[in-house]
Amino acid sequence: MTTVNDPGRRRRRARFLAVLAAIIVGVSVASAASLGGLSAQQLGANTAVVAACDGDGVTLTYTTAYNGAAGRYDVTSATVSGIAAACVGQQLSITLADSTFAALGSGSATVSGASQTVTFTPSIDAEAVTRAAVVITG
Numbered sequence: 001m002t003t004v005n006d007p008g009r010r011r012r013r014a015r016f017l018a019v020l021a022a023i024i025v026g027v028s029v030a031s032a033a034s035l036g037g038l039s040a041q042q043l044g045a046n047t048a049v050v051a052a053c054d055g056d057g058v059t060l061t062y063t064t065a066y067n068g069a070a071g072r073y074d075v076t077s078a079t080v081s082g083i084a085a086a087c088v089g090q091q092l093s094i095t096l097a098d099s100t101f102a103a104l105g106s107g108s109a110t111v112s113g114a115s116q117t118v119t120f121t122p123s124i125d126a127e128a129v130t131r132a133a134v135v136i137t138g
Helices: 007-033
Strands: 059-067 072-081 091-097 103-110 115-125 131-137
Touching (some): 103 115
16 A cells, blocks of 8 residues: 555656656647747848938927817817928828827828928817827838
8 A cells, every 4th residue: 555655656746747747848839830820030020220301300380270069279280391302202190189198180191392281180179289299101
């Protein structure tokens, strides 16, 4: 009769646990190898310097109109000026946000000159606007 403290039983249990662990690791590795589509040649990261088309900044102004139905002034459009000629043909996006950085509205247009206007539809409550993001991509 074997007891709980029997050295033979502890060795058999240790061997069983070692074999079980090897099986689990083997199955895990085999499962990961069979995922397909992932290999060392396809994984990686890189960084690149992206040159800006306008290096000296731009100016943003708003056009507002009274919204009688809401009893407030709304931002109906924004004009970005001081855009460098190198940006012509690129996409201009403007997002207006509130003090919590929540987007209130956005609009975009293709840059056609040194000044570009973007219209917001629907218009945006002017009092809520505290931040603006202007992005030129292309």
